[in-house]
Amino acid sequence: MERLSDVHSQHFLFVTSPLQGHVNPVLRLASRITAANPSARVTFSNAVSGHRRMFPSLASPDAELAVDGVLHAPYSDGYDEGFDPKVHDVRTFNARARDAARHSRSHVVYTFLVGWALDVARAHGVLAALYWIQPATVFAVYYHHFHGHGEAIASCANDPSRGGRVRLPGLPMLRSDALPSIVSVTSPEQPLHGALSALRDLFAGLDEHGPTVLINTFEALEQDALRAVPRLEVLAVGPVMPDDDPWSSSCTDLVKRDDDAEDHMEWLDTRAAGSVVYASFGTMLPVSKRQEVELLRGLEATTRPYLWACGGAKAKLGGGGDQEGTDGGGIVGTGRGMVVDWCDQERVLSHPAVGCFVTHCGWNSALEGITRGVPIVAVPQWTDQPTNAWLVEERAGVGVRAAVDGEGAVERDELRRRVEEVMGDGERGVEIRARVQEWMERAREALAGGGTSEKNVRAFASGL
Numbered sequence: 001m002e003r004l005s006d007v008h009s010q011h012f013l014f015v016t017s018p019l020q021g022h023v024n025p026v027l028r029l030a031s032r033i034t035a036a037n038p039s040a041r042v043t044f045s046n047a048v049s050g051h052r053r054m055f056p057s058l059a060s061p062d063a064e065l066a067v068d069g070v071l072h073a074p075y076s077d078g079y080d081e082g083f084d085p086k087v088h089d090v091r092t093f094n095a096r097a098r099d100a101a102r103h104s105r106s107h108v109v110y111t112f113l114v115g116w117a118l119d120v121a122r123a124h125g126v127l128a129a130l131y132w133i134q135p136a137t138v139f140a141v142y143y144h145h146f147h148g149h150g151e152a153i154a155s156c157a158n159d160p161s162r163g164g165r166v167r168l169p170g171l172p173m174l175r176s177d178a179l180p181s182i183v184s185v186t187s188p189e190q191p192l193h194g195a196l197s198a199l200r201d202l203f204a205g206l207d208e209h210g211p212t213v214l215i216n217t218f219e220a221l222e223q224d225a226l227r228a229v230p231r232l233e234v235l236a237v238g239p240v241m242p243d244d245d246p247w248s249s250s251c252t253d254l255v256k257r258d259d260d261a262e263d264h265m266e267w268l269d270t271r272a273a274g275s276v277v278y279a280s281f282g283t284m285l286p287v288s289k290r291q292e293v294e295l296l297r298g299l300e301a302t303t304r305p306y307l308w309a310c311g312g313a314k315a316k317l318g319g320g321g322d323q324e325g326t327d328g329g330g331i332v333g334t335g336r337g338m339v340v341d342w343c344d345q346e347r348v349l350s351h352p353a354v355g356c357f358v359t360h361c362g363w364n365s366a367l368e369g370i371t372r373g374v375p376i377v378a379v380p381q382w383t384d385q386p387t388n389a390w391l392v393e394e395r396a397g398v399g400v401r402a403a404v405d406g407e408g409a410v411e412r413d414e415l416r417r418r419v420e421e422v423m424g425d426g427e428r429g430v431e432i433r434a435r436v437q438e439w440m441e442r443a444r445e446a447l448a449g450g451g452t453s454e455k456n457v458r459a460f461a462s463g464l
């Protein structure tokens, strides 16, 4: 058995799934661990399909390679050509990948769609840690869902009046629209049933083996939720997006950009400080044609310059969406806006011209907005995003949540109103802009030397 106190031989094996929203926080945590313990060895293991997309020019596509001191060693999950949730089942994926990874021997750090990595770690007698890449509040809601509160949570989530509330141990009262959408699942026919089963297995693994849980959040934001599961050792290690991140996104991106990928950065340079609305709905859910139209019309109606990264739709899981209207991108509409397929989001959010972030509220995006001091218009769609939007709007007060219609789409007038609320001269806008600066400072303090998250990363990296 490897000894945790043997700092110099520490080897951290990060195992994750081939999704952009998982790869980013994992590589960023890996970066923090090597900074905290330079003698640690770090291996990043992604499924072959993700590895190929990150390093498309490798002569031998599945070869291991070292980048900035990290060994990228892919595992086969049985879907080397790519995993398509429309066709494949998450549970099959886990079972196949478990077999493929039995050779690993390390301190294993795994994310939630690869819960099998815990079994591998146990089989080899090495330590394991779950790296939870969504908020602590979401983690605590799921924990309670599988520990005696499932019925109360599901009935609140399914309350037809949408006015229901649920009180869970250690958490503030939550309204139904602040709950992650997975907890509303009650039958195997529902689309997210597979995800609920995967979570059930994950939490059963935690009950049995009680690994450390690292969470991409910070104390000041989620103090209560971080203590809401006292049976587990839960450490806040985020938000894991340091300014000195050694992984340039050209390496971490699963979506490769075309040659004119920098046009929008030059375009941003020509815009006034705080004037541009940046919109992106992440990398997983395709944006419907109707939402695309409403979004563009709403952005036009703000009469502000805007940049929309339409999400690498072609690279989204399932290959899809109906993005014909924006293919090609470039300058659109009245000439005030620009649409790109993909951008380096952190660089865009760091640009002084950007004054508002319209986002689906994926947790990486929400944290990136906060740590770059950009106020948010949240348009949550599914899974953790409703809870993330609650944290953004009600807990931190750094943005507003837009109302969506029955199909989950935000309509043009609502979008325009919400953007104005955040960017305009009204009292609410002034307050939100001040709050986001405060939260940006708090987030950065957590990561700075002696900060709450920095201390936790250092302790974990040293095997304490």
Ligand SMILES: O=c1ccn([C@@H]2O[C@H](COP(=O)(O)OP(=O)(O)O[C@H]3O[C@H](CO)[C@@H](O)[C@H](O)[C@H]3O)[C@@H](O)[C@H]2O)c(=O)[nH]1
Binding pocket: 020, 021, 022, 024, 133, 134, 249, 280, 281, 282, 283, 284, 285, 309, 310, 311, 312, 341, 342, 343, 344, 345, 346, 361, 362, 363, 364, 365, 366, 368, 382, 383, 384, 385
């Ligand atoms: O043009 C783009 C679009 C996205 N990104 C990056 O891609 C990541 C996207 O992550 P996230 O905002 O979390 O969205 P999703 O990709 O949709 O993430 C999935 O995974 C997250 C972590 O589990 C969940 O919080 C989300 O709900 C889930 O949809 C972020 O780091 C972005 O910076 C870019 O760099 N350029």
